[in-house]
Amino acid sequence: MIPFEEALNIVLSNSIPSGEEEVETGSAAGRVLSWDVFSDIDMPPFDKSAVDGFACRMQDAGCGMELKVIETIAAGSVPSLAIQPGECSRIMTGGMLPQGADAVIMVEDTEISSSNTIKFTKDKTAKNICYRAEDIKNGQKVLEKGTLIEPAHFAVLASVGKTGVHVAKQPHIGIISTGNELVEPSRKPGRAQIRNSNAWQLLAQARQIPVLCSYYGIADDSLEELKDKISMGLHEADIVILTGGVSMGDFDYVPEAMESLGAKILFKSVAIQPGRPTVFARIRDQFIFGLPGNPVSSFVLFELLVKPFVLKMMGCIETPKVLAIPMGVDFSRKKSFRKSVIPVTVNGGAAFPLEYHGSAHINAYTKASGMMIMDTGQTEIKKGETVNVRLL
């Protein structure tokens, strides 16, 4: 059994780059940028008004002062007249600031005093100008290689004229369930059978990251069938993930099947609860994870080992979102020779452990905000003590 940190290290140090491709920006949501992105313009490209109002000289904008309106500047049009003392131009939000003006007074702070003059009704302080290049300078790096592209990034990509982006290729993940007792969800389990839940859970987890997924069905607990299914997976996938068949049972043939196909097992037991019998193997530039069959174990180990591995293949620089918050109640456990992972909910800024009966507790995580990790050697956490909750 190796410490979890060592297992994670082995996994990460084995990861190999997935390569890159250029895609249309419109279809890049959720992908990982493989090139830095630079701006080809200043943003904003010109001094512009932040409000609908009157562009003028700040010194002319005291309460009660009247100014002559010399033109109207719509967004998208270039002002034709410079502002002289005692003058202003009506300007719309996003309109280009005319020469001579250094402030825009909101229309709400003015009144019309005659057909072409306005009067200020308040003493103004705010200039209401978005200055040229205050957000982004021409040539500036706006997005970094390794960024997971989210909706807010699209505004930047669009503004700097990126209609195509270079992104990491999506690693292909193949999923295999194992176990004679499994039937697919469409069937009612017979005596001593249960429904295959892991495959659907893993497919859903995998779809949260930019990968391609294939599902190869259920393999019986036989060496031959396991070898067949793993070979089928390795035929097209970069990473094959199996669940079940990795512990000490008489019919747990997964590690043997991996080895007999020429894969080298890099570890097969990790000091983590749930998830101890987790296997990681490499065969040339392809990888096989054997996750334990219990649904909570496979869920947790996918989050803690598989996701970081795959994201690293794509050069992703994002780190998991972790909240450091106080524990809402006292919490303890008896044994502490493994790290343990506990489902928690976050309520009123504090972490509360959820009911958890162990790794077979199929619905333990349905209401979880995240996972709390208790370190090796640690048996209790007092109410109010800070804990790290890794958000799901």
Ligand code: AMP
């Ligand atoms: P194993 O790791 O094969 O010893 O399985 C451990 C436990 O997880 C057993 O109770 C299995 O029935 C259960 N299990 C294994 N695979 C799945 C699966 N795909 N879906 C739901 N439960 C499973």
Ligand code: MG
């Ligand atoms: Mg099994």
